[in-house]
Amino acid sequence: MGVGGHFWDMLKPYGHYEGWGFLKNKRVAVDLSYWIVQHETAIKGLARKPHLRLIFFRTINLFSKFGAFPVFVVDGKPSPLKSQARIERFYRASGINLSSLPPVEEGVSVERNGIFKKYVEECVELLELLGMPVLHAIREAEALCAQLNREGHVDACITADSDAFLYGAKCVVKRLTPNSKLALLQCVAFFFSVLVRNQDNA
Structure with missing residues (x-):
């Protein structure tokens, strides 16, 4: 879901x-889900199944170019908080006043739309x-990614959800650019204690 405000900007010194x-x-x-969502702005309309094309080639790139x-x-199942955020995002996109939005009750979740769920199943x-x-x-995929990273099962997480850090991720790769000359990764190595120390000194 991601942390609001300018959280990524706060992390820049550690990236x-x-x-x-x-x-x-x-x-x-x-x-x-992060990769599937990206197909909406990347190659939608240029391929019959853009989500499958994107997943296929990015997976191949992870092996062949990056050796990962x-x-x-x-x-x-989304949490009530994430469900609330999805509903608010829909309301904003539709131009509906958020003040008329009722709170999502505890234990109630709002699933993604059927088309997106089909994309996930196909991928x-x-x-x-x-x-x-x-x-x-x-619950959230980024939470499990972060847990795997925190416990040492993986060396990094590939996600654009900044709340991965709040779940304990140590290294997050936000952007892969395998087709550029330098094939750079934007990697943020973040330690929560540094942020806490900065807040204590403020």
């Missing part, structure tokens, strides 16, 4: 760019045919 070799022989947890070993993570089927490990999170 840096890396080249092709950064992920070589490393295990990475990939937030699958990915494990893909799929979102589970999971493709990844399993490619022999890729796919994990299904109980």
